Amino acid sequence: MRTRWWSRRAIGLHVVLLAVVPTFLALCDWQVHRALSGNELSWAYVFEWPFFAGYAVFVWWKLVHETLIPADDSGGKTGAADHEGPAVPAEPGDGDAELAAYNRYLAELHANGRPKRW
Numbered sequence: 001m002r003t004r005w006w007s008r009r010a011i012g013l014h015v016v017l018l019a020v021v022p023t024f025l026a027l028c029d030w031q032v033h034r035a036l037s038g039n040e041l042s043w044a045y046v047f048e049w050p051f052f053a054g055y056a057v058f059v060w061w062k063l064v065h066e067t068l069i070p071a072d073d074s075g076g077k078t079g080a081a082d083h084e085g086p087a088v089p090a091e092p093g094d095g096d097a098e099l100a101a102y103n104r105y106l107a108e109l110h111a112n113g114r115p116k117r118w
Contacts, residue, residue, distance in 0.1 A: 017060045024053035
């Protein structure tokens with residue numbers, strides 16, 4: 001639990017949130033003053049900026065509580081049997097050499113690629 005809130009990634013998210021939400025609320029206040037002084041279009045922004053602030057909090061919460069994939073002990077190399085994925089056909093049905101080369105490339109990436117880590 002402690003590493004979730006105080007990891008390097010989480011601290012970066014906290015900093016971004018602490019910069020974005022007050023900025024959005026200040027922009028809302030600015031638009032309220034503009035709307036009250038007669039700018040009719042600003043009324044739309046009065047409701048938009050708090051929505052953006054709420055959405056930023058929602059995304060921050062989801063990203064902080066996201067489950068991360070731990071690193072392998074094998075140095076990032078995994079075998080093809082370790083991953084489930086779409087089966088790559090050995091021979092394409094239409095005999096297209098470029099498609100066959102691309103499928104071999106994708107199979108190699110799938111077999112030797114590292115899992116994505118955020």
